[in-house]
Amino acid sequence: MKKSGFEPKILAFCCNWCSYAGADLAGTSRIQYAPNVRVIRVMCSGRIDPTFILRAFQVGVDGVLILGCHPGDCHYIDGNYKTARRIHMLKKMLSQLGIEDDRLRLDWVSAAEGKRFASIINDMTERIRALGPFVR
Amino acid sequence: MAKLKLACYWAASCGGCDVAILDLNERILQVADLADIVFWPIAVDFKHHDVEAMPDKSIDFCLFNGAVRNSEQEEIARLLRDKSKIMVAFGSCAHLGGIPGLANFGNRTQIFERLYLEAQSNDNLDKTIPQTSSKVSEGELELPEFYDTVKALNQVVEVDYYVPGCPPPVPIISKVIDAIASQKLPPKGSVFASDKSLCDECPRTKGEKRIKKLYRPHEIIPNPEQCLLEQGILCMGPATRGGCGALCIKANMPCRGCFGPLPSVSDQGAKMLSALASIYDIDIKDEVAMAQMVEEVVDIAGSFYRFCLPTALINRRRM
Numbered sequence: 001m002k003k004s005g006f007e008p009k010i011l012a013f014c015c016n017w018c019s020y021a022g023a024d025l026a027g028t029s030r031i032q033y034a035p036n037v038r039v040i041r042v043m044c045s046g047r048i049d050p051t052f053i054l055r056a057f058q059v060g061v062d063g064v065l066i067l068g069c070h071p072g073d074c075h076y077i078d079g080n081y082k083t084a085r086r087i088h089m090l091k092k093m094l095s096q097l098g099i100e101d102d103r104l105r106l107d108w109v110s111a112a113e114g115k116r117f118a119s120i121i122n123d124m125t126e127r128i129r130a131l132g133p134f135v136r
Numbered sequence: 137m138a139k140l141k142l143a144c145y146w147a148a149s150c151g152g153c154d155v156a157i158l159d160l161n162e163r164i165l166q167v168a169d170l171a172d173i174v175f176w177p178i179a180v181d182f183k184h185h186d187v188e189a190m191p192d193k194s195i196d197f198c199l200f201n202g203a204v205r206n207s208e209q210e211e212i213a214r215l216l217r218d219k220s221k222i223m224v225a226f227g228s229c230a231h232l233g234g235i236p237g238l239a240n241f242g243n244r245t246q247i248f249e250r251l252y253l254e255a256q257s258n259d260n261l262d263k264t265i266p267q268t269s270s271k272v273s274e275g276e277l278e279l280p281e282f283y284d285t286v287k288a289l290n291q292v293v294e295v296d297y298y299v300p301g302c303p304p305p306v307p308i309i310s311k312v313i314d315a316i317a318s319q320k321l322p323p324k325g326s327v328f329a330s331d332k333s334l335c336d337e338c339p340r341t342k343g344e345k346r347i348k349k350l351y352r353p354h355e356i357i358p359n360p361e362q363c364l365l366e367q368g369i370l371c372m373g374p375a376t377r378g379g380c381g382a383l384c385i386k387a388n389m390p391c392r393g394c395f396g397p398l399p400s401v402s403d404q405g406a407k408m409l410s411a412l413a414s415i416y417d418i419d420i421k422d423e424v425a426m427a428q429m430v431e432e433v434v435d436i437a438g439s440f441y442r443f444c445l446p447t448a449l450i451n452r453r454r455m
Contacts, residue, residue, distance in 0.1 A: 051410075054450055089409050089433070093440065096453065
């Protein structure tokens with residue numbers, strides 16, 4: 001595939017209480033952002049098992065984005081703290097498996113941050129575009 | 137009843153699984169009463185061509201240990217599959233890829249360079265590395281092709297049953313022999329072990345798990361009564377299938393995960409990572425502590441996938 005013709009496929013897990021509402025706000029505010037993202041809503045970013053992320057890469061996703069509530073804002077008190085530690089550890093493991101750091105990203109988006117949601121999607125899309133497709 | 141025909145083979149393995157069968161001690165005599173050994177390179181003198189001469193499905197059961205990492209092992213796996221009614225992946229290597237599966241962090245070129253060129257104990261001035269064929273004055277010599285990627289047995293041939301463990305403990309081997317002798321076999325694809333995690337059968341007392349720091353086994357003398365994870369020792373128990381009788385735990389050593397993932401789990405390493413990261417009691421804004429956490433688990437992927445890399449979701453390093 002020519003790199004210029006490559007459209008990254010990004011899977012975003014958004015938590016129900018903050019990030020998904022943030023994505024919703026981006027939509028209702030008519031903010032334009034890259035169409036490369038597929039969103040899966042989960043109740044909490046703490047629900048995201050590292051298995052989901054590995055499975056996503058295995059089935060051919062080019063990048064995985066995890067979006068949760070800002071630290072301190074978790075609806076379930078500490079779900080996003082656990083996620084932060086998991087993703088931090090998982091990134092090290094992925095590097096040992098030869099998967100580039102930019103392919104997995106954890107960030108925080110509140111329900112009021114539609115603009116931030118859009119800019120994270122755009123930024124992630126460009127980073128993955130630069131990396132090229134994920135080839136197993 | 138006519139005597140059963142038994143074959144055993146070792147592919148990429150250390151030989152420990154064969155010794156585990158002999159560890160049956162006096163029960164090995166029952167095995168000898170029950171079955172004729174028609175092929176077992178470590179114990180009896182039948183050759184490859186003897187197996188080739190047998191009719192298809194004439195071996196009643198084959199205990200195949202070791203992973204598959206070269207063309208000879210693959211060829212014999214296929215041959216024994218054709219000749220055997222029941223194919224048993226015996227031990228962690230055949231079941232999950234095992235310790236040889238860690239070679240999937242590299243490839244053939246890297247492994248050969250390390251083994252034949254860099255290793256300090258080598259005396260290889262000609263820089264010879266194995267070739268599939270080489271010409272010598274007597275003619276052409278052939279060696280099996282060494283693969284880049286190590287595979288578990290079920291990635292090469294169809295497998296009927298799995299016997300986990302590195303090596304499989306004697307009570308489990310006895311159970312397999314009994315099941316075959318009595319013709320009371322579980323459903324195809326069964327793993328001869330528990331369907332619950334090791335923690336379920338672990339005798340230690342367990343409380344709330346919160347750790348600040350991880351210790352390697354040699355850095356601490358663990359309390360033999362308390363959960364090892366709570367004491368900050370990386371124990372794979374929560375992510376590992378039970379059924380071994382908690383042998384390592386009883387010797388005050390942490391579980392290394394040789395029984396592989398639980399029945400509904402596709403990736404043992406991811407589950408262990410998830411469990412361990414959850415109980416770390418550190419502030420995520422403390423960058424130093426976060427960096428330290430990652431360093432404390434020395435070789436994260438190697439520890440979490442110690443026995444199962446070839447069967448993990450991402451089953452090798454992308455080169």
